[in-house]
Amino acid sequence: DVKVTQSSRYLVKRTGEKVFLECVQDMDHENMFWYRQDPGLGLRLIYFSYDVKMKEKGDIPEGYSVSREKKERFSLILESASTNQTSMYLCASSATSGANVLTFGAGSRLTVL
Amino acid sequence: GDSVTQMEGPVTLSEEAFLTINCTYTATGYPSLFWYVQYPGEGLQLLLKATKADDKGSNKGFEATYRKETTSFHLEKGSVQVSDSAVYFCALSATLGGWGKLQFGAGTQVVVTP
Numbered sequence: 001d002v003k004v005t006q007s008s009r010y011l012v013k014r015t016g017e018k019v020f021l022e023c024v025q026d027m028d029h030e031n032m033f034w035y036r037q038d039p040g041l042g043l044r045l046i047y048f049s050y051d052v053k054m055k056e057k058g059d060i061p062e063g064y065s066v067s068r069e070k071k072e073r074f075s076l077i078l079e080s081a082s083t084n085q086t087s088m089y090l091c092a093s094s095a096t097s098g099a100n101v102l103t104f105g106a107g108s109r110l111t112v113l
Numbered sequence: 114g115d116s117v118t119q120m121e122g123p124v125t126l127s128e129e130a131f132l133t134i135n136c137t138y139t140a141t142g143y144p145s146l147f148w149y150v151q152y153p154g155e156g157l158q159l160l161l162k163a164t165k166a167d168d169k170g171s172n173k174g175f176e177a178t179y180r181k182e183t184t185s186f187h188l189e190k191g192s193v194q195v196s197d198s199a200v201y202f203c204a205l206s207a208t209l210g211g212w213g214k215l216q217f218g219a220g221t222q223v224v225v226t227p
Binding site: 004033035040041042043044045048058090092100101102104105106107 | 117145147149154155156157158159162202206214215217218219220
């Protein structure tokens with residue numbers, strides 16, 4: 001069964017901490033995405049990547065960075081976590097030939113105290 | 114820019130009732146349209162899609178028709194089950210490229226009671 005795996009389902013961090021959210025896909029997809037999900041706001045795109053070592057800003061990149069050193073792995077980094085970054089983070093991937101269909105991970109719920 | 118507007122929830126229904134979730138969009142060109150579903154505790158999964166005007170997507174008893182003249186993609190199911198309780202997201206992708214860069218609506222929570 002093809003998968004997008006997010007390593008942490010629940011995290012609790014303190015303000016100012018550096019936070020790493022990891023995502024791995026086993027479908028050999030070229031494209032990977034990080035979305036943030038908040039009630040009433042739906043999903044908002046933070047960053048995406050079309051290839052290894054490439055990254056593009058989404059709609060809300062402020063306060064975040066990403067890393068894609070290998071095709072299967074896409075990491076989201078919060079350099080200095082703040083309380084307004086408390087949210088559900090969803091990783092997704094897609095194939096360039098895949099008609100824009102996303103496969104999502106189960107999500108990482110981050111609470112920043 | 115591109116945007117998606119869907120009806121607010123929660124929508125509460127009894128089992129076997131008819132479900133409609135309205136979705137309208139604003140986009141240049143000819144986007145592809147999607148419905149994704151998120152069951153409790155899970156990530157989103159594709160429910161159905163349509164790539165051009167008048168296409169009808171269908172899956173698991175759900176249907177939606179791409180209506181360019183009304184810029185709509187309303188989701189319908191004739192007889193819901195308790196297991197259909199979830200959050201439903203309407204989404205669109207840009208006409209050119211995009212490769213999965215989707216614009217999502219706010220989501221509509223559906224609660225089906227026995």
